[in-house]
Amino acid sequence: xxxxxxxxxxxxxDAVRRLLKNKxxxxxxxxxxxxxxxxxxxxxxxxxxxxxxxxxxTFAPPGGRFLLGTDFLGRDMLSRLLYGTRISLTVGTxxxxxxxxxxxxxxxxxxxxxxxxxxxxxxxxxxxxAFPSLLFIILLMVVFKTSFGAAGEATRGPFVVAxxxxxxxxxxxxxxxxxxxxxxxxxxxxxxxxxxxSLREMxxxxxxxxxxxxxxxxxxxxxxxxxxxxxxxxxxxxxPSFIATEAFLSFIGLGVDPPTPSWGAMIQDGIRAMRxxxxxxxxxxxxxxVTMLSxxxxxxxxxxxxxxxxxx
Amino acid sequence: xxxxIVRRVLWLIPVLLVISLITFFLMLSVPGxxxxxxxxxxxxxxxxxxxxxxxxxxxxxxxxxVRYMRNVVLRWDLGPSYAGNRSVNEMVADGxxxxxxxxxxxxxxxxxxxxxxxxxxxxxxxxxxxxxAMFFAMAGVSVPAMTLAPLMIWIFALxxxxxxxxxxxxxxxxxxxxxxLGLGPAAGLAxxxxxxxxxxxxxxxxxxxxxxxxxxxxxxxRHALKNALIPVITVLGPMFAGMVTGAVVVERIFAxxxxxxYFVGGVSSRDYPVIMGMVLVYTFFLVLxxxxxxxxxxxxxxxxxxxxx
Numbered sequence: 051x052x053x054x055x056x057x058x059x060x061x062x063x064d065a066v067r068r069l070l071k072n073k074x075x076x077x078x079x080x081x082x083x084x085x086x087x088x089x090x091x092x093x094x095x096x097x098x099x100x101x102x103x104x105x106x107x108t109f110a111p112p113g114g115r116f117l118l119g120t121d122f123l124g125r126d127m128l129s130r131l132l133y134g135t136r137i138s139l140t141v142g143t144x145x146x147x148x149x150x151x152x153x154x155x156x157x158x159x160x161x162x163x164x165x166x167x168x169x170x171x172x173x174x175x176x177x178x179x180a181f182p183s184l185l186f187i188i189l190l191m192v193v194f195k196t197s198f199g200a201a202g203e204a205t206r207g208p209f210v211v212a213x214x215x216x217x218x219x220x221x222x223x224x225x226x227x228x229x230x231x232x233x234x235x236x237x238x239x240x241x242x243x244x245x246x247x248s249l250r251e252m253x254x255x256x257x258x259x260x261x262x263x264x265x266x267x268x269x270x271x272x273x274x275x276x277x278x279x280x281x282x283x284x285x286x287x288x289x290p291s292f293i294a295t296e297a298f299l300s301f302i303g304l305g306v307d308p309p310t311p312s313w314g315a316m317i318q319d320g321i322r323a324m325r326x327x328x329x330x331x332x333x334x335x336x337x338x339x340v341t342m343l344s345x346x347x348x349x350x351x352x353x354x355x356x357x358x359x360x361x362x
Numbered sequence: 363x364x365x366x367i368v369r370r371v372l373w374l375i376p377v378l379l380v381i382s383l384i385t386f387f388l389m390l391s392v393p394g395x396x397x398x399x400x401x402x403x404x405x406x407x408x409x410x411x412x413x414x415x416x417x418x419x420x421x422x423x424x425x426x427x428v429r430y431m432r433n434v435v436l437r438w439d440l441g442p443s444y445a446g447n448r449s450v451n452e453m454v455a456d457g458x459x460x461x462x463x464x465x466x467x468x469x470x471x472x473x474x475x476x477x478x479x480x481x482x483x484x485x486x487x488x489x490x491x492x493x494x495a496m497f498f499a500m501a502g503v504s505v506p507a508m509t510l511a512p513l514m515i516w517i518f519a520l521x522x523x524x525x526x527x528x529x530x531x532x533x534x535x536x537x538x539x540x541x542x543l544g545l546g547p548a549a550g551l552a553x554x555x556x557x558x559x560x561x562x563x564x565x566x567x568x569x570x571x572x573x574x575x576x577x578x579x580x581x582x583x584r585h586a587l588k589n590a591l592i593p594v595i596t597v598l599g600p601m602f603a604g605m606v607t608g609a610v611v612v613e614r615i616f617a618x619x620x621x622x623x624y625f626v627g628g629v630s631s632r633d634y635p636v637i638m639g640m641v642l643v644y645t646f647f648l649v650l651x652x653x654x655x656x657x658x659x660x661x662x663x664x665x666x667x668x669x670x671x
Contacts, residue, residue, distance in 0.1 A: 074500075177380045182603050182648050185641050186384075192629055192637070193388050294506050301508060301611060302626045317508050321615055325527065328516040335509035342504040350500065 068355040075351020081344035089135040096129035101309040109327050121319060121330055130311040131337050137300075137312045138293045138341055141226055145292035148231035150285045153238025158273050160239070161246025162265070172243065175236055183233040187295065190232060191304040194225040221310030226299055230292050241284060245277045279356040287349035290342035297338055313338045366660055374649055378642075382434075385641045386427045389634050417444065430638070440639035445631055450639035453624045458643065460530060461609055461620035464539055468605055471544025472551055477594070479548070480555025481587065487560060495552060502549025507608045510542045511615040530618040539612045546608065547601045554597055559590040592663050599655035603648050 069075055088095060097117070104124035112119040118127040160171040178186075198214040217224040249255060250273065258272045297314030299305035306312040313334040320331025405413075414420050418429065433439040440450035483495040518538065519527040526535050562568065563586050571581050610622035621640060628636030 177377055181381050181384070182606060182645060184606065185644055188629060189385060189388050189637070189641065192632065193391065196632060197391075290504050297506065297508060298611065302614070303630055314508065317512065320512065324512065324515060325520065328512060328520055331512035332516060335506075335512050339505045339509040342506065343501060346500060346504040 065355040069351050072351040074347045078344040078347025082348055085135050085139060085341060088132055089139045092133045092136060096132045098126040098129040100130050100133040100311045118333055134311045134313045141296040142289040142293040144227055145230040145234055146285045146289050149234035149238050153235035154242045157239035157242025158246045158269050161243040162250050162269055162273055175239055178236050186233050187229040190229040222307035226296050226305055230295055242277055246273055249273055249276055283353040283356055286352055289345040293342055370653055381645050382642060385638055390423050441635040443636050444633045450635050454643055457621035457624050464609055465605055467536060467540035468543030471540050472547035476548035476551025477555050479552040481559055483556040484559035499549040499552040502545050507542050507611045514538050528617045539616050543605055543608045543612050554594055558593045562586050562590040595659050599652040602651045
């Protein structure tokens with residue numbers, strides 16, 4: 051017997067059609083595409099290298115040689131803003147990806163097996179859920195930064211050194227990603243579990259089992275695909291919060307290592323010169339808000355497209 | 363109801379214990395120690411040793427944890443800060459009232475903008491005012507304090523000169539921080555109130571009330587709003603937690619001497635007791651506000667307590 055996937059095809063095509071009719075979502079998606087383009091081609095677009103400091107041109111006003119002016123070290127704002135896209139988008143999308151895989155797997159397993167397994171797995175989630183995730187990430191960052199930081203260079207094994215080097219190569223992004231991934235899956239796990247609990251009683255799951263499908267196959271082939279719609283929506287809607295978390299960490303000095311440009315770190319630098327050069331804090335703030343808004347519009351459009359019933 | 367409350371309160375104990383345990387072990391698992399300094403002016407080895415002994419850092423981690431928790435639970439003593447001669451208790455006593463005031467003002471802004479906006483939106487579904495309100499709500503959710511604060515300072519303090527740029531003490535100085543802190547949650551509340559309200563006004567009992575000839579105004583307030591606000595209560599807990607983040611940013615940008623500043627300062631200088639103390643106080647407070655929200659929810663909607671496992 052041949053497997054056909056035709057029926058699911060039309061569901062997704064339908065969703066795409068509805069998505070394209072939503073103006074805000076199209077605008078959001080368009081801006082996201084532009085941002086992705088900027089992130090990839092930043093070295094080609096940016097007029098200056100992001101770390102190039104010109105000490106004769108500190109706090110240059112916008113216009114002239116520096117389109118958006120320079121910061122307190124005489125670095126070109128426009129170039130730093132363009133490069134900043136990389137950090138935000140990488141953290142946002144990779145964070146969402148991790149949250150998605152870990153969360154869906156954990157949640158569906160818990161909901162699917164039910165009973166004692168579910169109880170044990172959910173107690174873990176409950177405690178982590180009660181732990182304010184931001185405080186948890188801050189703690190993790192403190193631990194990472196000091197464990198893998200410059201201190202105690204001699205006592206570390208090759209593995210630790212390799213990780214520390216990788217993090218330095220990525221401008222401090224590795225640990226932000228790990229920190230976000232370790233906390234972000236919890237919400238998705240709760241959502242998937244709830245849905246798996248209700249889905250596992252459905253006939254098609256019973257049918258799959260009756261036909262001899264194992265646990266793994268039932269979860270991956272039958273349960274997970276049916277959770278996909280709402281979870282994708284939630285994951286996309288969570289991207290802005292990961293971007294905000296990165297900006298926040300860099301803002302309080304626990305995020306990227308200088309001179310890596312992150313919008314959060316740039317705002318922090320800008321605030322110090324707020325009275326005399328307010329634009330230095332305002333530009334990166336706008337970049338941050340535009341990015342978060344685009345993902346929010348896109349996510350909202352996706353929700354309406356994937357589940358028209360929700361639209362009121 | 364009583365058993366529900368007791369169960370909920372008892373659940374707090376393991377949660378707080380586990381969180382304090384995680385925090386403590388995470389911090390002390392870090393190699394090196396807080397007295398090594400940043401390398402500019404290293405302390406003499408003998409001094410470091412004496413300091414470590416003084417603060418009991420050479421004991422096994424678990425011994426340290428038990429000692430710390432005993433002090434916290436029995437004497438409400440969060441220990442000394444490693445930097446300077448102030449205790450963490452003093453820092454909390456200084457910072458907490460300010461942070462709490464800021465938080466409450468933010469909450470006030472959120473409630474007084476969010477809920478009326480949501481109701482107006484729902485009652486004018488799909489009209490221009492609804493679209494406008496929901497656009498504002500969506501934008502409000504996604505524009506972080508980090509963006510809003512510099513913009514507002516630039517407009518209202520630097521250009522118009524209506525409000526002071528920063529600091530804390532007078533009511534004028536509280537206006538911008540409270541609005542910035544409350545705007546995001548206000549947007550979230552508006553969306554939720556609208557959705558909830560739309561669901562309720564389609565219920566049968568609303569139609570019944572209308573059929574009986576109850577005035578429209580009374581239907582909106584007495585019958586619809588009262589029920590529509592029930593789900594809104596549930597998000598107040600997480601919302602308050604979210605405001606903690608906003609508060610740290612706002613406190614920093616406006617140079618407000620709240621708990622956020624002490625926390626960030628403690629983090630950057632690896633001052634264990636300060637980090638630990640702040641995490642405990644924040645968590646305790648958040649867990650408590652979640653509990654209050656849960657209890658309020660169970661109180662207004664009896665179905666919830668019966669549903670509990």
